[in-house]
Amino acid sequence: MSNFLGNDSEPLPDGIVWLHFKQGDQRAFKVLYQRYFKILCRYGCRLTLDRQLLEDAVHDIFIDLWRRREHLAEVENIKFYLFRALRNRLVRNGRNNIFENSEDIDGFLDYLVSLSSEQQSIDSESLQARVKRVQDAVENLSDRQKEVINLRFYHGMSLDDISQLMGLSKQSVSNLLFKSYAVLRLRLKELSFLTMLLSMA
Template identity: 35%
Template sequence: MNDKEVWRKFKNGNEAAFAQIYSRYVKMLFGYGMKLVKDTDIVEDCIHDLFIELWGRKEHLGDTDAVKLYLFKALKRKIIRVVARHRTSLQSTTSITDEFDADIVFPHETLLILNQLNYEQEERLKQGINKLSENQREIIYLRFYANLSYEEISSLLLINYQSVKNLMFRSMKALRKELISTFISFHLLLFLIA
């Protein structure tokens, strides 16, 4: 059942549809919330409050084709209000991992070297992401981890579509620059051990 249909059923009081919306999006909402604020309790409370309010106001909610975007916007507004009330600082770092996955069987020594290179590449990526602006980090998270389209990101962040694309381009360019030396080392090693 697609989001539009589930949303319609939820608005009509269908508890199973409400549970489906919750189970479909709660993990994504938690991940997004943790990118906005460091406090697990705040994120969990905001998600809890969001779903309680949704159920309480279901008859008054409008139709939407983009349930995920609607929930992301609502959660962001809720977290911003709570953070402003509690004067908690917004999170300025991210933790993104990039695991190496290969079907090739290497000797033990080679695996140790590959693991070290993978670790260095992961650290370089984290450093690169941490050097980005808060907006750039948020756009990367929304695009690659929440799988939002550029249009949805534009709507969520209240910036125009082209600005989202430009910001993503600059973010990826900065990350490529940060990763280039690790990438070259990694591929050179693969060439040498092949």
């Protein structure tokens, strides 16, 4: 049996691990878990703030995966498959209303009011501080905007995949991203964003 963890050589491609897992190999299943747990959490935390809900959903999708392993098709893109499973599960397990929330502009407006008081120079900012500021800026986005920013810039997902995952047209995803940029642009006046976007306008 191949070494799933790939200690001594290249790690096995997902496709091969997936095949072993489908044949009921628990080690392969664990490898999939180890490969995708963190990634899933990094997306999941944009879908719900409720840790218990997220844990339940992650648990449920892996158990579901294990239970239905024999009936699963070949999966080209495991990450996409798991993301969709997680999203669907969170919708089904309910309670968080992220998916019904429309774009929430109020939080952003509140933020704008407070913004004028903080005038910091970028040059003096460390990378860490910049990241923090970007984080704060992202926090002002609506839930769906956060989700789309997460998928796009953390997970590097294509517009096609995002549109399939979120159940939106590609155009809507694109618009959602543009709207997010607009918010971020205002939020990050002092950062590269502003300079860049204004200079281009």
